[in-house]
Amino acid sequence: MQPFRAPERHLMGPGPAPVAPSVLAASAQPTIGHLDPVFIALMDEVQQQLRQVLGTQNPYTVPISAPATAAMEACLANVLEEGDSVLVCVNGVFGTRLAEMARRCRAQVRELAFDWGRAVEPEAVRAALAEQPAKLVCWVQAETSTGVLSDSQALAAICREVGALSLVDCVTAIAGVPIRIDEWGLDMVYAGTQKCLSAPPGLAPISIGPRALEALAARERAPQSWFMDFNLLGGYWAGEGKRAYHHTAPVNAVYGLHEALRLLLEEGLEASWERHAANARRLWAGLEALGIRLAVPEAERLPPLTLLEIPEGIDDAAFRKYLLETHGLEIGAGLGQFAGRCWRIGLMGHGSNEVAIGRCLRALADGLTHFGHRADAAPALDAAGVAA
Numbered sequence: 001m002q003p004f005r006a007p008e009r010h011l012m013g014p015g016p017a018p019v020a021p022s023v024l025a026a027s028a029q030p031t032i033g034h035l036d037p038v039f040i041a042l043m044d045e046v047q048q049q050l051r052q053v054l055g056t057q058n059p060y061t062v063p064i065s066a067p068a069t070a071a072m073e074a075c076l077a078n079v080l081e082e083g084d085s086v087l088v089c090v091n092g093v094f095g096t097r098l099a100e101m102a103r104r105c106r107a108q109v110r111e112l113a114f115d116w117g118r119a120v121e122p123e124a125v126r127a128a129l130a131e132q133p134a135k136l137v138c139w140v141q142a143e144t145s146t147g148v149l150s151d152s153q154a155l156a157a158i159c160r161e162v163g164a165l166s167l168v169d170c171v172t173a174i175a176g177v178p179i180r181i182d183e184w185g186l187d188m189v190y191a192g193t194q195k196c197l198s199a200p201p202g203l204a205p206i207s208i209g210p211r212a213l214e215a216l217a218a219r220e221r222a223p224q225s226w227f228m229d230f231n232l233l234g235g236y237w238a239g240e241g242k243r244a245y246h247h248t249a250p251v252n253a254v255y256g257l258h259e260a261l262r263l264l265l266e267e268g269l270e271a272s273w274e275r276h277a278a279n280a281r282r283l284w285a286g287l288e289a290l291g292i293r294l295a296v297p298e299a300e301r302l303p304p305l306t307l308l309e310i311p312e313g314i315d316d317a318a319f320r321k322y323l324l325e326t327h328g329l330e331i332g333a334g335l336g337q338f339a340g341r342c343w344r345i346g347l348m349g350h351g352s353n354e355v356a357i358g359r360c361l362r363a364l365a366d367g368l369t370h371f372g373h374r375a376d377a378a379p380a381l382d383a384a385g386v387a388a
């Protein structure tokens with residue numbers, strides 16, 4: 001058996017996104033003990049970095065040793081008890097997943113449905129809560145399945161008005177668009193490392209605010225999951241100098257996350273948000289010059305992830321296979337209602353740059369020509385402001 005060698009790929013799908021070389025190098029350092037004082041100091045620093053990136057002073061801000069789906073489930077399993085009422089805003093795959101998980105917590109789940117490809121409407125949430133209160137309201141700030149950005153600030157304000165807790169999916173939002181936990185009053189947030197943070201998948205930052213911690217303390221029974229019990233996990237990550245063994249943290253992944261957060265803070269959070277927005281605008285202009293229609297209204301578009309309509313007569317899977325084999329370029333398929341109708345192009349983290357925009361527009365123009373459409377890269381590159 002030969003050692004595995006990863007092929008060279010240009011990742012421009014919904015994630016994972018390209019990982020910065022220094023993040024890979026940081027992760028390749030020797031593994032040290034997870035209770036080594038040097039590692040404990042690193043854990044403290046990662047928590048500080050995450051607080052800065054998420055705009056919060058919440059002491060309970062930690063990376064969970066698991067993918068973001070596990071963080072999503074952990075938040076629900078900790079805050080919900082049997083019979084609790086939850087309002088889940090559903091405008092794509094991840095809202096649907098939140099609702100399904102909340103049902104498995106035996107909560108009373110109401111789904112508030114929005115058209116896929118459109119944002120969650122704050123006024124509809126206000127009306128739903130006026131009709132029937134809820135302990136918890138959940139939404140996805142950056143719906144990766146549809147390339148839509150929802151207004152967490154407005155939604156959080158409504159939750160505060162009616163005394164409901166908020167749980168926000170920030171997996172694709174983190175580092176790509178503003179998140180201000182304390183200023184907006186978000187109660188529970190989970191995120192991922194493999195999108196705009198440009199770290200490998202496998203860790204999931206979470207931040208739990210004081211009102212949510214009160215709700216956890218008031219539970220009648222401990223959560224069913226031992227591993228995900230935030231009280232126990234807090235003793236490991238947020239143990240204020242005396243950490244108790246809970247599980248063995250993925251030491252090398254934490255090295256990588258630290259470096260990814262260091263790079264982000266060195267660039268500056270606002271600079272990172274602005275870079276994602278500016279590069280997305282360039283990509284959108286280039287795609288439109290290629291004659292491709294964008295599926296989400298501009299005001300609701302998510303800069304790190306663009307949903308585009310597949311031109312008439314193109315075979316979705318064959319086209320994406322061609323891009324991968326001929327250009328080493330990965331773009332994402334549509335999900336759910338958009339399967340076979342749309343593609344998803346990511347400009348996330350380290351991968352949100354001019355070279356990636358140019359590569360993508362050239363590859364799409366070549367692919368369209370290969371599949372019998374007329375497409376010229378030059379005007380698209382010009383519209384995107386990329387050197388030909």
Ligand SMILES: Cc1ncc(COP(=O)(O)O)c(C=O)c1O
Nearest residue numbers: 067068069094142144171172192
């Ligand atoms: C918005 C959103 N939520 C949750 C997830 C789940 O993350 P993971 O695949 O790391 O479990 C994803 C992954 O794409 C996502 O985009």
